[in-house]
Amino acid sequence: MLSTRMPFKFSTRGLGVKLAIPLLIVMLFVPTTLSTLNAYGQVVTVVPSGNGHLGIVQTQDCFAPLTTILDATYAGPVVVDSYWVDQGTSSATDVTSNPVKKEIGPGEGPSVFAVVFNNRGTAYSITSITAFLNLPSGFSPTGESANPQLLQHYNQASRVATTPAIGNYYGTVAPGASFTMYFNINVLPTAKVGTFATTAVANYVQVGVVGQQCTSALLNVPLVLPGKVVLDASTVISDLAPQSKDSISIAIENKGSADATGVVATIVNLGNSKGGTGSSGSGGSVVLQSSTTQIVNLGPNTFNLGTIPAKSKAVISTTVYPGTAASGSTQEVQLQIDYQNAWGKLLTTTISTGLVIAPNPAQSLSLSYLGNTSTPVITASALDDLNFAVANNSTDPMSNILISLVPQSTSVSVVGPSTWTITDLEPGDRQILTTKVYAANTLINSPTSFTLTANYVSKGQTQTNSLTLGTFVVGDIKLQIYGLTASSAGGTSNLVGNLLNQGSTTALYTTVQLAPSQLTSAMKAARLANSTNNQTGHSFGQSAQGGDQGFQGVQGTGGQGFQGGQGAGGQGFQGGQGGGGQGRSGPGFQGGGGQRGSSSTNGPQFIGDLSPDSPIPINVPLRLNSLPSGMYQVAFKVVYADDLKNFHTVILNGTVFVAKSAPTTAPQSESILDQIPLPVIIGIPIAVAVAIAFIIKRKRSAKKKLSLLTQGDTDIVSIFDGTKKENES
Incomplete structure (x- = not known):
C-alpha cells in the first residue's frame, strides 16, 4: 500500500521576515557600537555609555588585509605625483594644481617630501589617512617620523620598512579628489641624484561603509632626488689695458648637482661703478643708463648656451674698450642668466663679476737731464748749456709733443729756446734738447730749479708728464799771472810777480809753484855745465903757488884765504873770507869754485784764499847768476778749490827778462862746510x-x-x- 507525503516548501521571503523582525527588536534595546581609525592608524570602537552618550571602549591596530594589486576594480587612494617642497609647507598652503617644486641635492639635510594622492574609483569618501614611506639608501626619517615613542603605534609598518617616514592627512577626501601628504626626510651626503622606486603603505577608513574598521594598500611612490642648479660667474681674463680694445672671457659655471638647461646669458651692466644701474632692453641688448660708464662693449651682449651640465662651465667672450678714466680701477660686469632648473622650471638669476683696468704706465714719456754729473751745475754770470733727453718708453706712438722749460727763480733766465715741439715719437725713440741759461751772482753757492713739462697725445688721449730739475749755482774762477821780474835782494835772486783772480768767486786753498818751462830748463843746463868744470878745474898747485908764497899768504894780514867755485847740483854758494890775511906776495890759497843746489824753489807756496779782483804778490827764490841774459818763458802750477770743494789745477804761463848778475853769497841758513868745495x-x-x-x-x-x-x-x-x-x- 502506498503512502503519500505532502512536499516541503521553503520560502526565503518568509524566512527573512521571520529573522528581520527579531533583529530589529534586539537593535532597539541593545546599544549600537561604532568603529573608526584614529590619526595614528589605530581602530577605535565607540559604544554608547549608560547615560546615552558614546564612549571609547576599545582601541586596536588596523590588521586589515593589505591590498597590493591595484587593478581596474581597485577603489582607494593612489599616488599621482611626488616632489620636494620648502619647510613649513602644508596642505593648507599648498596649491596642488601649481605646486612649488624645490630643488634638492645630496647633502641637503632635513627636507620635506610631498606625495600627492587621489581617491580613485570609489563612491565613498576616505578619512583618517596614514602613510608609511619606505626610504632608500641615502635617506633617513627626521621630524616626527624619527620619534621612537611614536613609532610604537605603527607595528603594521614593519611589513614594508623598518624605519619609515610617516605622513598623515587629517581631513576627509571626497571620491575622485586629490590630497597631499608630507614626509620629513633627511637627505644625506651619500644620496644619489635620480629616481628611486619605493613603496608606501596607506591606511585609511572609508566613510559610510558599515562594519569596516580600516583598509590598507601598498602603493608605489617615485622618490625623485632632482639635484640642484648652482650658477656662478668669473672672468677668465680680468686685467685690461686702458685705451685699447681687449677681448674678455667670462666663465659661467654650474657648481650644483643638476644640469641647467636652456641657459641664456645677457650682459646687463658693464663698467658701471658698483651700485650703478643697468637694464636689459628688448632682444637682449644692453642699455647702460649710468653716466659714469667707463667701458664700452664692442662685441655681443647675449649668449645662448643651452645646457650646462653639473660640475661644468661655459665660456662667453666679447670685446670691450676701457676709457682713460677707467685706468687704475675695478669695473663691475653684471650678467642676467635665464635657465631651467632640475624640475624644468624657468628661473632668472643675476650674477656679478669684475674687471681690473691697469693704470697708465708711469713715465710713458720720460724726461731726463744729460750731463757729466747727476745734478746740473750752473756758473753764475756765464751762459751755460743745459741739455736733457725726451724718450718714449711706452709701447704706443706719441704725437703732438709740446715741451716747455720754466726756471723757478727770477734770478735765472733761459737765454736759449724754452719751448720745443715734436710731431711724432715712436716707441723707443729718443731726442736731445739743448738750451742756454744764465744765473745772477746773487745765487752763487745756492741751489735753484727748473720745471720741464711735456704735453702729448697717446692712444687718442692728452697726457702730461713733468720733471723738476734741481741745479746748483757756482761762481767762476779765472786766474792770471802778470808783472813777472827777476830781482836780487840780500844777495839772493828772486822771481816776483802778481796772481789775479778775474772770476766771480773765491779760489780756496790756493798754492803756487814753478812748473817745467824754458827758464827751469836753462837753469838746469847751467848747473850741469858748472858741475863739469868744477870736476876738471881744481888742483892743489893752484891753491899754494909755491911754498914760500903760500906761507906768506897765511901770515898775511887781511888777505883773502880761499874762494869757492861753481859746481853741479843747483845754485852754488859763494866761499867765505879766509882768516889768514893777505901776505906780501898775494893770496894764500885759491880753491876751485863750487856751488850747491837749493831746495827752496821745488815745493809749492801756500797762498790761501784768492778773492776776486784782488791780486796777491808771489816771490820765488832762484839762482840766476849763471844764466845768460835774455827773455825766458816761465810757467807756474796753481792748485785751488771751488765753492763745492772740488780741487782744480791750472798752468799759468808768462815771460821774464834775466840780466847778467854778479856772484851772490850763499844764504845764511847753510853751513860753512857746504860752501867750501x-x-x-x-x-x-x-x-x-x-x-x-x-x-x-x-x-x-x-x-x-x-x-x-x-x-x-x-x-x-x-x-x-x-x-x-x-x-x-
Whole structure:
C-alpha cells in the first residue's frame, strides 16, 4: 500500500521576515557600537555609555588585509605625483594644481617630501589617512617620523620598512579628489641624484561603509632626488689695458648637482661703478643708463648656451674698450642668466663679476737731464748749456709733443729756446734738447730749479708728464799771472810777480809753484855745465903757488884765504873770507869754485784764499847768476778749490827778462862746510902741514947758527951776511 507525503516548501521571503523582525527588536534595546581609525592608524570602537552618550571602549591596530594589486576594480587612494617642497609647507598652503617644486641635492639635510594622492574609483569618501614611506639608501626619517615613542603605534609598518617616514592627512577626501601628504626626510651626503622606486603603505577608513574598521594598500611612490642648479660667474681674463680694445672671457659655471638647461646669458651692466644701474632692453641688448660708464662693449651682449651640465662651465667672450678714466680701477660686469632648473622650471638669476683696468704706465714719456754729473751745475754770470733727453718708453706712438722749460727763480733766465715741439715719437725713440741759461751772482753757492713739462697725445688721449730739475749755482774762477821780474835782494835772486783772480768767486786753498818751462830748463843746463868744470878745474898747485908764497899768504894780514867755485847740483854758494890775511906776495890759497843746489824753489807756496779782483804778490827764490841774459818763458802750477770743494789745477804761463848778475853769497841758513868745495877742503890740511914743516926747519937753522956764535971764534958778521943771503935767495 502506498503512502503519500505532502512536499516541503521553503520560502526565503518568509524566512527573512521571520529573522528581520527579531533583529530589529534586539537593535532597539541593545546599544549600537561604532568603529573608526584614529590619526595614528589605530581602530577605535565607540559604544554608547549608560547615560546615552558614546564612549571609547576599545582601541586596536588596523590588521586589515593589505591590498597590493591595484587593478581596474581597485577603489582607494593612489599616488599621482611626488616632489620636494620648502619647510613649513602644508596642505593648507599648498596649491596642488601649481605646486612649488624645490630643488634638492645630496647633502641637503632635513627636507620635506610631498606625495600627492587621489581617491580613485570609489563612491565613498576616505578619512583618517596614514602613510608609511619606505626610504632608500641615502635617506633617513627626521621630524616626527624619527620619534621612537611614536613609532610604537605603527607595528603594521614593519611589513614594508623598518624605519619609515610617516605622513598623515587629517581631513576627509571626497571620491575622485586629490590630497597631499608630507614626509620629513633627511637627505644625506651619500644620496644619489635620480629616481628611486619605493613603496608606501596607506591606511585609511572609508566613510559610510558599515562594519569596516580600516583598509590598507601598498602603493608605489617615485622618490625623485632632482639635484640642484648652482650658477656662478668669473672672468677668465680680468686685467685690461686702458685705451685699447681687449677681448674678455667670462666663465659661467654650474657648481650644483643638476644640469641647467636652456641657459641664456645677457650682459646687463658693464663698467658701471658698483651700485650703478643697468637694464636689459628688448632682444637682449644692453642699455647702460649710468653716466659714469667707463667701458664700452664692442662685441655681443647675449649668449645662448643651452645646457650646462653639473660640475661644468661655459665660456662667453666679447670685446670691450676701457676709457682713460677707467685706468687704475675695478669695473663691475653684471650678467642676467635665464635657465631651467632640475624640475624644468624657468628661473632668472643675476650674477656679478669684475674687471681690473691697469693704470697708465708711469713715465710713458720720460724726461731726463744729460750731463757729466747727476745734478746740473750752473756758473753764475756765464751762459751755460743745459741739455736733457725726451724718450718714449711706452709701447704706443706719441704725437703732438709740446715741451716747455720754466726756471723757478727770477734770478735765472733761459737765454736759449724754452719751448720745443715734436710731431711724432715712436716707441723707443729718443731726442736731445739743448738750451742756454744764465744765473745772477746773487745765487752763487745756492741751489735753484727748473720745471720741464711735456704735453702729448697717446692712444687718442692728452697726457702730461713733468720733471723738476734741481741745479746748483757756482761762481767762476779765472786766474792770471802778470808783472813777472827777476830781482836780487840780500844777495839772493828772486822771481816776483802778481796772481789775479778775474772770476766771480773765491779760489780756496790756493798754492803756487814753478812748473817745467824754458827758464827751469836753462837753469838746469847751467848747473850741469858748472858741475863739469868744477870736476876738471881744481888742483892743489893752484891753491899754494909755491911754498914760500903760500906761507906768506897765511901770515898775511887781511888777505883773502880761499874762494869757492861753481859746481853741479843747483845754485852754488859763494866761499867765505879766509882768516889768514893777505901776505906780501898775494893770496894764500885759491880753491876751485863750487856751488850747491837749493831746495827752496821745488815745493809749492801756500797762498790761501784768492778773492776776486784782488791780486796777491808771489816771490820765488832762484839762482840766476849763471844764466845768460835774455827773455825766458816761465810757467807756474796753481792748485785751488771751488765753492763745492772740488780741487782744480791750472798752468799759468808768462815771460821774464834775466840780466847778467854778479856772484851772490850763499844764504845764511847753510853751513860753512857746504860752501867750501871738496878740493879746497882736502888742500887745507896739506897746506897747513907744509907750512908747519917749513917753520920748524927755519927754527932749527937759526938755532944751529946761534950755537956756532957761542961756541967758537966764529965771525958774527959773516953769520948775519949768510942769513941775509939765504933770505934774499
